[in-house]
Amino acid sequence: MITHKKRFETIIQKLKDNGHKITPQRIAIVKILVDSEGHPSVENIHAQIKTDFPTMSLATVYRNIVLIKSLGEVLELGFPDGSNRYDGNKPYPHPHVVCIKCKKIVDPDLDSLDEMKKEVEVETEFKILNHRLDFFGICSDCQAGKV
Amino acid sequence: MITHKKRFETIIQKLKDNGHKITPQRIAIVKILVDSEGHPSVENIHAQIKTDFPTMSLATVYRNIVLIKSLGEVLELGFPDGSNRYDGNKPYPHPHVVCIKCKKIVDPDLDSLDEMKKEVEVETEFKILNHRLDFFGICSDCQAGKV
């Protein structure tokens, strides 16, 4: 996918620009972050890499996600049960739709959010800097019993 | 506050109706859940009660919140960093505005959410059952440097 390749280059370049070394582990992690459609978890990333990179440590995955997060190049979807998920393609806040059965997470198109943010700023007198919107439900596959 | 008293009675009654005993610990926890304006944390609830009920165990607070949650009478706002907060007055999903400085959480009035939910259902073919909307920012007090 062309946009994924571009994201890959962007993140690698940003790592270089900030004086970080480009290790094989880093490359593998960034690749998965930008190639995944389904918002992978740390465990998922680790498992994928370990298949053909058996020495990959879980700590390295965590460390690099923290690093890439600090560069603003991955969005962390933290869930209270600890099952955090990551979006390396759209590293800015955006709404998500979560299937509570198969744990799939997709990006819907929603434009009314900006309007909503302004509403909230006027009403509450907060300066809004960030937001998080999740819808939880059952995807069409799971509704059809294709679990 | 009249609405809080009503909520208190509602929850106590529901506990009775479901065969649960009304203990002093339970009463204290429910009181705080319905009297708090600011979405208290477990630690906060525990600390408040311990002042004049020194034997109150943290485990009891956790246990009772799980119980009241299971009866649908408190909304849990789980945050990925483990700083969960509770709303005993509006136990159904609703948007929140979180101050990232003083950790205050308020309930804004927002009506466009239902519309948004329908939009998402049409677009993604999910059956939406629940949602979570948080805005993060800085409250007017913190903006004024009243920290």
Added chain:
DNA sequence: TTCTAAATGATAATAGTTATCAATTAGCAT
């Protein structure tokens, strides 16, 4: 008042994440 299942308090166990530290290595200087 007595009885018993439910609830509590104290604490151990759990799980995701972060910290630590010795060993390895990417990338620069020679």
Added chain:
DNA sequence: ATGCTAATTGATAACTATTATCATTTAGAA
């Protein structure tokens, strides 16, 4: 190309919010 050094890694210990365990206590019915 080689060696150097600070950055990075892998292994594992530590941490922290929450849950489980279990002996003791108690709410509420008989």
